[in-house]
Amino acid sequence: MKTPTFDRSKYAELLESAAEAEVVTESKVRDVRLGSGRTLALITLDNGKDYKRPNTLGPNTLAQLGETLEQLRGRAAAGEIDAVAITGKRFSFAAGADLSLVDRIPSREVARLMGELGHDALGILGDLGVPSFAFVNGLALGGGVEVALHSTYRTIDASTPAVALPEVYLGLVPGWGGATIVPNLIGIENALRVIIENPLKQNRTLKPKQAHELGLFDRLVAPINFLEDSLKFADAVLSGTETVKRPNEPGRIERMTKWDIAVKIARKSVEERLGTVPLSPYRALDILALAKHNDLARGFEAENEALADLISGDQFMASMYAFDLVQRRAKRPVGAPDPKLAKPVTKVGIVGAGLMASQFATLFVRRLKVPVVMTDLDQERVDRGVAAVHGELEKLHGKGRIGDDDLNRLKGLVTGTTDRTRFADCDWVIEAVFEEVSVKQQVFGDFEDIVSEDAILATNTSSLSVDEIASKLRHPERVVGFHFFNPVAVMPLVEVVNAAKTDDVTLATAMKVAKNLKKTAVITGDRPGFVVNRVLAKVLGEAMHAVDTGTPIKVVDHASDPIGLPMTPFELLELVGLKVGAHVLTSHHTPFPDRFFESKNLDALADANAKLIERDAKGRAKGYTKEFERIVGTEGKTPMSADELRERLETGLAEEIKIMLDEGVVTAPEDIDLCLILGAGFPLMDGGITPYLDRVGASERAFGGTFHTPTIRGAVHR
Numbered sequence: 001m002k003t004p005t006f007d008r009s010k011y012a013e014l015l016e017s018a019a020e021a022e023v024v025t026e027s028k029v030r031d032v033r034l035g036s037g038r039t040l041a042l043i044t045l046d047n048g049k050d051y052k053r054p055n056t057l058g059p060n061t062l063a064q065l066g067e068t069l070e071q072l073r074g075r076a077a078a079g080e081i082d083a084v085a086i087t088g089k090r091f092s093f094a095a096g097a098d099l100s101l102v103d104r105i106p107s108r109e110v111a112r113l114m115g116e117l118g119h120d121a122l123g124i125l126g127d128l129g130v131p132s133f134a135f136v137n138g139l140a141l142g143g144g145v146e147v148a149l150h151s152t153y154r155t156i157d158a159s160t161p162a163v164a165l166p167e168v169y170l171g172l173v174p175g176w177g178g179a180t181i182v183p184n185l186i187g188i189e190n191a192l193r194v195i196i197e198n199p200l201k202q203n204r205t206l207k208p209k210q211a212h213e214l215g216l217f218d219r220l221v222a223p224i225n226f227l228e229d230s231l232k233f234a235d236a237v238l239s240g241t242e243t244v245k246r247p248n249e250p251g252r253i254e255r256m257t258k259w260d261i262a263v264k265i266a267r268k269s270v271e272e273r274l275g276t277v278p279l280s281p282y283r284a285l286d287i288l289a290l291a292k293h294n295d296l297a298r299g300f301e302a303e304n305e306a307l308a309d310l311i312s313g314d315q316f317m318a319s320m321y322a323f324d325l326v327q328r329r330a331k332r333p334v335g336a337p338d339p340k341l342a343k344p345v346t347k348v349g350i351v352g353a354g355l356m357a358s359q360f361a362t363l364f365v366r367r368l369k370v371p372v373v374m375t376d377l378d379q380e381r382v383d384r385g386v387a388a389v390h391g392e393l394e395k396l397h398g399k400g401r402i403g404d405d406d407l408n409r410l411k412g413l414v415t416g417t418t419d420r421t422r423f424a425d426c427d428w429v430i431e432a433v434f435e436e437v438s439v440k441q442q443v444f445g446d447f448e449d450i451v452s453e454d455a456i457l458a459t460n461t462s463s464l465s466v467d468e469i470a471s472k473l474r475h476p477e478r479v480v481g482f483h484f485f486n487p488v489a490v491m492p493l494v495e496v497v498n499a500a501k502t503d504d505v506t507l508a509t510a511m512k513v514a515k516n517l518k519k520t521a522v523i524t525g526d527r528p529g530f531v532v533n534r535v536l537a538k539v540l541g542e543a544m545h546a547v548d549t550g551t552p553i554k555v556v557d558h559a560s561d562p563i564g565l566p567m568t569p570f571e572l573l574e575l576v577g578l579k580v581g582a583h584v585l586t587s588h589h590t591p592f593p594d595r596f597f598e599s600k601n602l603d604a605l606a607d608a609n610a611k612l613i614e615r616d617a618k619g620r621a622k623g624y625t626k627e628f629e630r631i632v633g634t635e636g637k638t639p640m641s642a643d644e645l646r647e648r649l650e651t652g653l654a655e656e657i658k659i660m661l662d663e664g665v666v667t668a669p670e671d672i673d674l675c676l677i678l679g680a681g682f683p684l685m686d687g688g689i690t691p692y693l694d695r696v697g698a699s700e701r702a703f704g705g706t707f708h709t710p711t712i713r714g715a716v717h718r
Contacts (some may be wrong), residue, residue: 006066014113022058027068034235038082046089058098066121076129087135096142112308118176125150135230146176155230159223162205169199171319175307179287180299186215186248215248259292277564318687330520341508349423352432353385359488362392374416382416430458458482466499477503493679499526531675537588543569544599550639559642566681578606654693654702669707
């Protein structure tokens with residue numbers, strides 16, 4: 001596609017709106033004489049900051065890059081250069097668009113200019129009159145990847161920490177060429193994985209080797225001489241001695257037969273998983289479908305329109321609020337004591353050897369790289385637990401996530417025993433036993449006599465009182481709640497429960513352990529359910545109450561779809577287990593009988609170990625089981641409509657969250673939102689639960705106010 005001359009004046013309003021706040025990434029150019037005698041103009045993107053502040057692409061950065069490339073196009077036409085290459089400052093290529101500036105975009109028209117600016121500036125890389133190369137030497141996300149995609153050829157440093165197009169996760173689409181170029185480079189099925197599937201799986205990224213194998217990059221280069229070897233690659237390509245082959249580029253058959261089918265299947269999958277409320281995945285799918293024709297002008301226009309709509313919409317502004325929580329608030333936990341108080345952890349003890357305990361052991365040994373000892377009631381259970389950990393480590397090795405030496409070393413660090421005296425030198429002991437206060441009290445009572453007086457005792461209870469668990473100990477101050485979410489390896493949140501008697505040393509140690517495990521820790525008060533389970537108990541309780549009083553199962557299960565929850569109430573109930581769900585409801589009904597329902601039907605379902613949802617061979621829901629329908633019956637006389645139930649649920653959630661804040665479970669609604677995003681998969685597009693409840697009027701109905709001060713587009717001041 002022929003690129004017009006770059007015109008800065010076209011974007012004057014956009015550039016002015018970003019001028020004061022933008023950290024401009026400069027485009028620094030130097031000529032490099034290649035071995036063949038050819039001249040390559042090398043652009044280095046550099047924001048002038050240290051490695052902690054990656055390069056970003058704001059409007060003025062893009063304008064400067066466009067002007068630089070325009071000048072190089074002139075030099076190429078004059079025969080002064082034979083190629084252009086673009087790389088980044090040390091450790092950073094480009095982390096995408098500067099998202100901190102989006103709230104300065106005043107209108108849809110200016111939002112559209114952001115898309116046009118990216119296309120016009122980056123598009124010159126493919127229309128220089130000479131080949132262009134991208135030497136990706138560090139983090140490359142979103143727009144950074146799109147810089148590379150517009151280049152003729154691409155290399156990547158094998159030590160690059162991550163490559164991704166995360167826009168759909170953030171409520172956008174890859175709007176500077178990515179949604180159009182990627183499927184025409186690596187095929188539609190691979191593109192769907194990179195652009196749709198990975199962002200919707202907790203923003204999964206690619207490793208350099210994966211990106212190279214897909215065909216996003218032409219060469220995987222070792223880091224030690226990355227720039228030198230990339231320049232040699234460029235020289236070989238220019239000389240004709242190096243031929244670049246891209247085996248995943250789609251052919252005629254794929255475009256004619258596979259393309260539409262793949263997009264249709266992906267659309268159905270997104271709808272089954274997320275419903276139809278999120279806008280960004282569907283806009284991305286529309287552009288991917290259009291990309292079948294390989295018409296760049298048409299594709300880029302669709303990207304411009306999508307960005308204009310999404311950037312100026314409520315969902316994206318809410319996503320930015322949520323993204324800010326994940327990126328900033330999560331790294332500065334409110335209420336955390338001085339980290340210098342934390343004790344070193346040189347050995348971990350795990351009480352229990354079941355599924356959850358095995359997940360703990362795998363995580364602790366992999367991240368802390370210290371000895372981990374497991375125990376249980378008998379040696380057979382212990383052996384099964386240790387074998388499960390070894391099996392998980394071998395799976396990680398098979399996926400290339402740990403090397404041969406690490407595999408053998410980590411397996412050697414995990415042991416099991418029924419001899420509890422082997423816990424004597426543990427600094428950190430965490431229990432994963434039955435969710436019953438007396439059982440946990442007995443465990444900690446036994447181990448208090450074995451471990452040293454300054455060892456930390458952590459409980460993974462999901463809803464029980466940490467103070468009550470510690471109440472019979474001589475040193476309750478060294479007990480802390482440390483609540484993981486399942487699956488432990490995947491879910492990023494740990495609720496660190498600061499009980500009344502937990503001291504600062506214990507709390508500081510727990511926070512440091514969470515950080516070393518690469519988890520996000522939110523400090524909560526010792527109240528039933530803490531944050532996530534208390535909110536989910538409200539959802540499950542309202543769902544069971546509605547069924548119990550005669551509302552049809554299907555109406556109940558889908559009444560909350562417009563909220564955008566990651567799964568329906570009964571899918572959630574199946575995931576956590578009926579017995580666990582019944583226990584959660586009981587543990588909330590007991591202290592709060594006026595706000596949380598008990599459900600005899602749920603108890604009956606749990607006693608029968610009933611299956612709730614019928615699924616097809618691929619695991620997709622296709623209806624509810626006869627057993628479920630038989631047990632809950634239709635005896636209730638007060639059925640609700642979907643709208644009535646949703647409004648009741650929203651109002652009840654607003655009421656409960658306000659009470660949680662008044663009780664001091666956490667210090668601010670932002671912490672509630674952070675917990676639900678990271679611990680329950682609450683969608684970023686809603687900005688967290690509290691902005692959503694404000695927008696739909698539930699906060700006003702519940703307590704006559706709002707959790708946040710709304711702006712004109714439904715986001716929140718923060």
